[in-house]
Amino acid sequence: xxxxxxxxxxxxxxxxxxxxxxxxxxxxxxxxxxxxxxxxxxxxxxxxxxxxxxxxxxxxxxxxxxxxxxxxxxxxxxxxxxxxxxxxxxxxxxxxxxxxxxxxxxxxxxxxxxxxxxxxxxxxxxxxxxxxxxxxxxxxxxxxxxxxxxxxxxxxxxxxxxxxxxxxxxxxxxxxxxxxxxxxxxxxxxxxxxxxxxxxxxxxxxxxxxxxxxxxxxxxxxxxxxxxxxxxxxxxxxxxxxxxxxxxxxxxxxxxxxxxxxxxxxxxxxxxxxxxxxxxxxxxxxxxxxxxxxxxxxxxxxxxxxxxxxxxxxxxxxxxxxxxxxxxxxxxxxxxxxxxxxxxxxxxxxxxxxxxxxxxxxxxxxxxxxxxxxxxxxxxxxxxxxxxxxxxxxxxxxxxxxxxxxxxxxxxxxxxxxxxxxxxxxxxxxxxxxxxxxxxxxxxxxxxxxxxxxxxxxxxxxxxxxxxxxxxxxxxxxxxxxxxxxxxxxxxxxxxxxxxxxxxxxxxxxxxxxxxxxxxxxxxxxxxxxxxxxxxxxxxxxxxxxxxxxxxxxxxxxxxxxxxx
Amino acid sequence: xxxxxxxxxxxxxxxxxxxxxxxxxxxxxxxxxxxxxxxxxxxxxxxxxxxxxxxxxxxxxxxxxxxxxxxxxxxxxxxxxxxxxxxxxxxxxxxxxxxxxxxxxxxxxxxxxxxxxxxxxxxxxxxxxxxxxxxxxxxxxxxxxxxxxxxxxxxxxxxxxxxxxxxxxxxxxxxxxxxxxxxxxx
Numbered sequence: 108x109x110x111x112x113x114x115x116x117x118x119x120x121x122x123x124x125x126x127x128x129x130x131x132x133x134x135x136x137x138x139x140x141x142x143x144x145x146x147x148x149x150x151x152x153x154x155x156x157x158x159x160x161x162x163x164x165x166x167x168x169x170x171x172x173x174x175x176x177x178x179x180x181x182x183x184x185x186x187x188x189x190x191x192x193x194x195x196x197x198x199x200x201x202x203x204x205x206x207x208x209x210x211x212x213x214x215x216x217x218x219x220x221x222x223x224x225x226x227x228x229x230x231x232x233x234x235x236x237x238x239x240x241x242x243x244x245x246x247x248x249x250x251x252x253x254x255x256x257x258x259x260x261x262x263x264x265x266x267x268x269x270x271x272x273x274x275x276x277x278x279x280x281x282x283x284x285x286x287x288x289x290x291x292x293x294x295x296x297x298x299x300x301x302x303x304x305x306x307x308x309x310x311x312x313x314x315x316x317x318x319x320x321x322x323x324x325x326x327x328x329x330x331x332x333x334x335x336x337x338x339x340x341x342x343x344x345x346x347x348x349x350x351x352x353x354x355x356x357x358x359x360x361x362x363x364x365x366x367x368x369x370x371x372x373x374x375x376x377x378x379x380x381x382x383x384x385x386x387x388x389x390x391x392x393x394x395x396x397x398x399x400x401x402x403x404x405x406x407x408x409x410x411x412x413x414x415x416x417x418x419x420x421x422x423x424x425x426x427x428x429x430x431x432x433x434x435x436x437x438x439x440x441x442x443x444x445x446x447x448x449x450x451x452x453x454x455x456x457x458x459x460x461x462x463x464x465x466x467x468x469x470x471x472x473x474x475x476x477x478x479x480x481x482x483x484x485x486x487x488x489x490x491x492x493x494x495x496x497x498x499x500x501x502x503x504x505x506x507x508x509x510x511x512x513x514x515x516x517x518x519x520x521x522x523x524x525x526x527x528x529x530x531x532x533x534x535x536x537x538x539x540x541x542x543x544x545x546x547x548x549x550x551x552x553x554x555x556x557x558x559x560x561x562x563x564x565x566x567x568x569x570x571x572x573x574x575x576x577x578x579x580x581x582x583x584x585x586x587x588x589x590x591x592x593x594x595x596x597x598x599x600x601x602x603x604x605x606x607x608x609x610x611x612x613x614x615x616x617x618x619x620x621x622x623x624x625x626x627x628x629x630x631x632x633x634x635x636x637x638x639x640x641x642x643x644x645x646x647x648x649x650x651x652x653x654x655x656x657x658x659x660x661x662x663x664x665x666x667x668x669x670x671x672x
Numbered sequence: 673x674x675x676x677x678x679x680x681x682x683x684x685x686x687x688x689x690x691x692x693x694x695x696x697x698x699x700x701x702x703x704x705x706x707x708x709x710x711x712x713x714x715x716x717x718x719x720x721x722x723x724x725x726x727x728x729x730x731x732x733x734x735x736x737x738x739x740x741x742x743x744x745x746x747x748x749x750x751x752x753x754x755x756x757x758x759x760x761x762x763x764x765x766x767x768x769x770x771x772x773x774x775x776x777x778x779x780x781x782x783x784x785x786x787x788x789x790x791x792x793x794x795x796x797x798x799x800x801x802x803x804x805x806x807x808x809x810x811x812x813x814x815x816x817x818x819x820x821x822x823x824x825x826x827x828x829x830x831x832x833x834x835x836x837x838x839x840x841x842x843x844x845x846x847x848x849x850x851x852x853x854x855x856x857x858x
Contacts, residue, residue: 137814137815137816137829138816138818138819138831140829141816141819141822141828141829141830141831142819142831175816175817175818175819176818178818311709311710311712311713311714312710312712313710326815327812327813328813329773329774329775329776329778329812329813330774330775330776330813330817331813331815332813332815332816332817335815367721367758368758368811368812368813368814368815369815405717405718406717406718406721407756407758408717408720408721408756408757408758408759409756409757409758409759409812410755410756410757411812422717423714424713424714425712425713425714425715425716425717425752426713426716426748426752427751427752427755428755428756484817486775486776486817486818486820487775487776487779487780488779488780492776492817492818492820493818524775527775558775560775560776560779562779566779571779574775574778575775578812584755
């Protein structure tokens, strides 16, 4: 398919959509689907048929519009003659409501189901990565093409050299969205320059590429579901970003590594790959140019450590997900010994808009060092839980209290946890801090992949630290000793504190051990595992002290009574 | 060409494929997956996925079959199968209930939910009831955090469960499922 054909599809699809006066968008993301939203779509379809409105209105299954706590959600977009399109959002929709919704099309909205679209949850957001989620049908490529999909890929292939693409990404200031925040342009440049023959390679038969692009969709952080929503709601965007990355670095083969726990994302990505191949937007000679690019899905199998890039590579190669020391970095020595670009789902989803709208547009959003937007999965004790995308530099207070709607009745804010088991707890005193990579690191947390869990005053912080340490202990791959043994010992100490059997000295041991594990572990899992403990010790020390025995272990003759954990 | 080379030899060593491989059609599915990756080692995890999907768990025979076909040492296949949490080497009960213990669920009381199920159905997390009806598992996160705390029963997601009603919820579904089975019998 070339540019003219692409434009023709976009044009005819837009025309077909313009003929309908009403568009009913039903969210079929995992959360809404669990509440039977597919049945709702069917019921709406049946109601339209019954009232003979099929010519006038269309039902579309779309990805997550974000406000999961009010699901299942149905958005009705109606064309009005004078004032342009009018949107309505219905919350907690049930299949029985379908007829009523259809009956009110074009008239008064159904008041009992309506939720305002001008509430801060929507107005304070800025959507780049999620701009199509909740708008396009993730299972139809034409729908994605109609909103300008694959235009960026065509532009790159026909108008830009690989170096120009890399320069554009570098200039935009995009940084890795997986958590560490490494400059994406720099990474692309390194892979592009890397010599595939520098290290011995071992590429399996049948794969004709000596460089690779890997999309990291192994979203293992509990409490984070940003990547899942992007892969489910806008899979073609990820594929387009991968193809552009492949062109820029000179790779002809890409892998998407997805958790097996996300069956819906896997299904939609498979459909998307098949459609893109059939349309000639993946495969050989894309857009009539010499560039070829293929994408394959690889399933994870429930190992948190596989989010680490070298472990992920080991897993794609068919082995245990064990990390290895870096350097050499995967950019030079990666999958089967070839230079490999590994980017997070969200990073790649940022690429097409940067190419289309320009690096300057992207660089104008966010703070000096952190550009663009970040998607967060806002969960825990807030009124509005769901998926949000905000410009970098927004304050935590705005996220929790404006977008999230604050605490449920009668509770007060205690802390917000970012970065999952690798991050830290941020107390109320930092609520007015801007959210960017550097500020979060300064207070002992990390940006992470974007999980944001709000805790209220009833949360026991020692228990939170113990919970995360239990997670890291289970998920430690066992390759290096500090992580394998250290996490177990830290967990034992935390359990001891929880049981009220610990002493001041245990607290000191705990701090020393955290420091040791942080600085001597092989990979990111171990290096960041103590973060939840360190940050809670720093900001909520009194909770630890309250659980510690007040020196009863020193007996009268000065001898210490040994404690056994 | 690789295909012919890699025909799995019989464990009995008489050159004939094992009878179980011939009689059980599910091995064809696993073989198809391995063929897709050219019987090369990098298809191991995909092969294990399709084996688990076909049998519900990975037994010794299946692991050895995969090792032979992919020409990998059984130790490597066993190592990979035990490294990843998703794979299980134990047969599962007729129904599976998974309790999410992700952070969002945890701070909304998933531990109490798990305790309630354990107490009511006399089963420990990771185990199966004595009558082989229910396997109770835990998961790290389903990504359905807005519905926390979440459990799944035979793939059906149930959100916002409370410790008081969860045991009944599962009991109802167990009874419901067995009634459907009774009904389906000729």
